[in-house]
Amino acid sequence: MSTTATTDSAKPSAIRKMAPQELLRVEGITKVYDGSVKAVDNISLTVATGEIFALLGGSGCGKSTLLRMLAGFEKPTNGKIFLAGKDITDLPAYKRPINMMFQSYALFPHLSVWENIAFGLRRDDMAKGDIAERVESMLSLVQLDKFAKRKPHQLSGGQQQRVALARSLAKRPKLLLLDEPLGALDKKLREKTQLELVNIIEEVGVTCVLVTHDQEEAMTMASRIAVMSEGSFMQVGSPDEVYEMPNSRQVADFIGNVNIFDGIIEEDESDHVTIRCEECLHYVGHGISGNVGMSVGVALRPEKITLSKEQPQSEYNWCAGEVVEIVYFGAHTTYHLKLDSGKVIKAQELNNTRDLSCGLTWGDRAYAHWNDMAMVVLTY
Amino acid sequence: MNKLFGRAWMIAVYIFLYMPIVTLVIYSFNASPLVTVWSEASLRWYVALANDGDLIAAVWLSLKIAFLSSLMSVFFGTFTAFALTRYKRFPGRTLLSSMSSTPLVMPDVIVGLSLLLMLVSLQHWLGFPERGLFTILLGHALLGTAYAAVVVTSRLNEMDKRLDEAAMDLGCRPFQVFRLVTLPLLVPALVSAFLLTFTLSFDDVVLSSFLSGPGYSTLPMVIFSRARLGLNPTINAVAAVTIAVVSIAVIASSIYQSRAERQRKREVAQAYSDANQ
Numbered sequence: 001m002s003t004t005a006t007t008d009s010a011k012p013s014a015i016r017k018m019a020p021q022e023l024l025r026v027e028g029i030t031k032v033y034d035g036s037v038k039a040v041d042n043i044s045l046t047v048a049t050g051e052i053f054a055l056l057g058g059s060g061c062g063k064s065t066l067l068r069m070l071a072g073f074e075k076p077t078n079g080k081i082f083l084a085g086k087d088i089t090d091l092p093a094y095k096r097p098i099n100m101m102f103q104s105y106a107l108f109p110h111l112s113v114w115e116n117i118a119f120g121l122r123r124d125d126m127a128k129g130d131i132a133e134r135v136e137s138m139l140s141l142v143q144l145d146k147f148a149k150r151k152p153h154q155l156s157g158g159q160q161q162r163v164a165l166a167r168s169l170a171k172r173p174k175l176l177l178l179d180e181p182l183g184a185l186d187k188k189l190r191e192k193t194q195l196e197l198v199n200i201i202e203e204v205g206v207t208c209v210l211v212t213h214d215q216e217e218a219m220t221m222a223s224r225i226a227v228m229s230e231g232s233f234m235q236v237g238s239p240d241e242v243y244e245m246p247n248s249r250q251v252a253d254f255i256g257n258v259n260i261f262d263g264i265i266e267e268d269e270s271d272h273v274t275i276r277c278e279e280c281l282h283y284v285g286h287g288i289s290g291n292v293g294m295s296v297g298v299a300l301r302p303e304k305i306t307l308s309k310e311q312p313q314s315e316y317n318w319c320a321g322e323v324v325e326i327v328y329f330g331a332h333t334t335y336h337l338k339l340d341s342g343k344v345i346k347a348q349e350l351n352n353t354r355d356l357s358c359g360l361t362w363g364d365r366a367y368a369h370w371n372d373m374a375m376v377v378l379t380y
Numbered sequence: 381m382n383k384l385f386g387r388a389w390m391i392a393v394y395i396f397l398y399m400p401i402v403t404l405v406i407y408s409f410n411a412s413p414l415v416t417v418w419s420e421a422s423l424r425w426y427v428a429l430a431n432d433g434d435l436i437a438a439v440w441l442s443l444k445i446a447f448l449s450s451l452m453s454v455f456f457g458t459f460t461a462f463a464l465t466r467y468k469r470f471p472g473r474t475l476l477s478s479m480s481s482t483p484l485v486m487p488d489v490i491v492g493l494s495l496l497l498m499l500v501s502l503q504h505w506l507g508f509p510e511r512g513l514f515t516i517l518l519g520h521a522l523l524g525t526a527y528a529a530v531v532v533t534s535r536l537n538e539m540d541k542r543l544d545e546a547a548m549d550l551g552c553r554p555f556q557v558f559r560l561v562t563l564p565l566l567v568p569a570l571v572s573a574f575l576l577t578f579t580l581s582f583d584d585v586v587l588s589s590f591l592s593g594p595g596y597s598t599l600p601m602v603i604f605s606r607a608r609l610g611l612n613p614t615i616n617a618v619a620a621v622t623i624a625v626v627s628i629a630v631i632a633s634s635i636y637q638s639r640a641e642r643q644r645k646r647e648v649a650q651a652y653s654d655a656n657q
């Protein structure tokens with residue numbers, strides 16, 4: 001027991017440390033609208049205290065519905081929700097120790113910033129002095145002390161977003177729900193605000209469930225991500241797990257850029273696999289669960305590909321093509337390579353010197369190669 | 381060419397709409413007892429109005445009925461609208477929604493007549509209500525509720541439902557949501573519903589004629605009955621006073637609204653320029 005504790009604390013906590021304690025448990029939750037639309041389909045999940053858990057998925061996949069069931073605005077058709085061990089499935093929203101920060105904020109337009117933040121506190125039997133103290137501390141947490149008297153329409157988008165955050169944190173909820181918290185901000189402000197938001201959440205130490213359709217946002221903010229599609233979870237894992245080890249084509253495709261080759265397993269050993277594709281031969285340096293002759297997909301991230309003008313000596317893990325497009329991003333450049341089969345792949349090169357890294361230009365013949373741990377084999 | 385036609389048309393419409401009103405106001409200062417012949421300017425009819433007890437009593441009665449019935453209309457209309465917009469399924473919903481808008485399309489004569497029949501038989505069986513102030517109020521409130529419900533419903537429909545959810549999320553029970561969030565945001569709609577039903581009641585002749593009893597003549601009823609006996613310039617004076625009061629109210633409220641709107645725009649702009657500094 002004590003040994004585990006020491007190894008735990010010895011680990012560098014790059015991502016926030018996961019407390020072992022479970023806060024939220026959802027068991028087989030389903031929501032059917034109007035008897036036919038299955039918005040959420042038999043989802044189970046647990047969220048530990050202190051985690052930031054992101055629900056990531058395309059439009060209409062049921063993220064908001066799941067979140068609204070947690071908040072208590074929708075009644076699940078089936079399944080149970082437990083918070084800190086207590087069954088809250090039938091508890092109305094106003095009795096749950098859960099607060100939500102709404103998409104587009106839903107600030108009360110007739111109340112000042114101060115009154116908006118105090119709104120939830122006034123519903124509890126809290127002494128006047130305590131309310132004032134709590135509101136002041138919330139205001140300074142989100143750095144809006146100067147704006148206490150303003151009405152919501154007298155604030156910019158970013159400021160409104162911070163008021164909404166302060167309002168949802170004021171009651172010290174056990175669980176904070178965030179529905180597209182940064183959806184209404186422009187891109188530049190959003191990136192700045194993501195980190196601010198995480199800092200505030202960590203300072204308060206509240207557990208969060210966050211809905212977003214922006215994978216970068218999920219990656220930056222969350223300690224765990226659930227990728228959703230059509231009402232179900234496709235994969236749940238830490239950001240790096242989901243990115244580096246997607247379990248299906250859909251996840252690989254949804255998170256970041258990816259090149260997917262279709263192929264057939266030619267050789268299946270415990271320490272390596274070879275996969276024959278139309279374009280090239282893949283040598284994967286780890287075992288997989290599959291059989292010879294099975295058709296699979298090989299996912300390769302653009303940044304794991306190296307481009308050169310000379311043909312590689314090796315007999316596998318490379319292919320050749322013509323440069324058809326060069327997209328310069330500043331920090332890196334993405335090359336689109338048209339392979340002889342007609343397939344176009346993307347390769348991303350870091351611009352770590354001031355001249356263009358590999359001297360390739362439109363129409364050049366280039367060789368893309370990668371190492372044997374770079375790809376992920378997708379069996380479905 | 382088109383523009384010219386448009387402008388001419390507009391002028392024609394304005395003349396058509398406002399000529400009678402302007403004439404009426406001018407002739408209220410006419411010394412001659414003949415409504416159509418101008419002799420010289422005088423305040424004679426205003427003096428006559430001040431001494432006309434019946435007319436003044438009618439004005440007061442009308443104001444009283446308009447005030448009370450529009451309060452009732454707004455009250456009942458708000459709850460009807462709330463039930464119809466916030467509760468999508470309850471027994472009798474369709475019935476309520478169609479019933480609440482029936483008075484809008486039903487001719488006043490029919491509404492008045494059926495109400496009268498009902499009241500007469502009620503009085504026959506129960507001995508009350510006596511026709512008079514109360515029965516007029518009832519009729520006006522009935523009609524006004526339908527109008528108020530329409531005004532409030534449209535406001536409720538455009539109100540962000542997430543505000544309700546936010547309030548509930550922060551610990552409000554359903555009635556507290558209504559009292560602390562919905563109602564304050566509804567105030568402008570309640571004011572316009574009040575003004576609308578007030579004017580509806582103030583100028584109603586048909587319902588009032590059916591429902592009033594002896595000694596309860598509203599202003600429009602008095603004007604109407606006197607007009608049948610031959611026009612008397614005192615009526616012009618009453619009308620001119622009414623028009624003055626209404627115009628002042630309308631102009632004041634539109635000035636107030638456009639000021640508030642401009643103020644708001646300035647504040648929004650200010651907020652963004654503050655944020656960018």
Ligand SMILES: Nc1ncnc2c1ncn2[C@@H]1O[C@H](COP(=O)(O)OP(=O)(O)OP(=O)(O)O)[C@@H](O)[C@H]1O
Nearest residue numbers: 033034037039058059060061062063064065066213
């Ligand atoms: N009140 C409702 N009545 C009927 N169907 C609904 C209702 N709310 C949502 N749905 C349906 O349920 C599905 C999931 O909706 P949901 O709002 O949860 O999606 P989402 O993942 O939040 O999408 P987005 O990213 O666009 O917000 C959709 O197909 C939607 O049409």
Ligand SMILES: [Mg+2]
Nearest residue numbers: 063064065211
């Ligand atoms: Mg949504």
